[in-house]
Amino acid sequence: MIVGETHGLAAPRITRSTLALYAGASGDHNPVHIDTDACRAVGIPDVFAHGMLSMAYLGRLLTDWVPQERIRAYDVRFTAITPVNDTPVCTGTVTRIQGDCAHLDLKVALPDGTVTLTGSAVIALG
Template sequence: MFDITTVPAAAFGPVTRAMLADYAAASGDNNPLHLSDTAAQQAGFHEVIAQGMLSMAFVGRWVTSWCPLHAVQSISSRFTAPTPLGSHLRCEGRIRSVENDSLTVDYTVTLEGSNVITLKGAVVVKAD
């Protein structure tokens, strides 16, 4: 159990081709949209875009920066926009509710310098 009254923000990035390649190798997500500019252009993008689950990995790092891993009960998410190469991401959250021994935090991942939300969801953690 832990105590929290506010949720700190965190920044990640820039998103690089090396990150995309490393994530593809680790996850098995070899979708050409994330690895080939030609494939990305055929899908209507200027160049490759980041894997959505790479953004979720950043969310996981953000959550465990303010909450011990053993306290995380669930993380839900919805992808809302692509993450281009070079992006700097900002993870922010606000406490939605505290019920019994659980705390629910709504979060967004935003492209820094814009209002574009690439990912949003909720984290439920055990709390005092």
């Protein structure tokens, strides 16, 4: 790894089926992720993706880049929602090398430029 190196992952389009399957797998059946009528009842126009689903896609970016056992830290902050039918893109950039670890900045963004997650990771180099 070198400073400035960037990797990306285009997540699949977030469909209603994706949200239903993720709800079943995660046990997170919050109506804002699966029930349009419940969303509208509280002023939200439609369902949106679970934040942890986007975090999982960032995790996939990391494990596609390096073996899982080299990941020393992984943190995110949720900054915006991911609407149904959007296609998030995950990116990670090496920002510094310190000792035997690389420090990465992470983000998930939508095609319109909205950043839905920001984060960081620390990766062992060897």
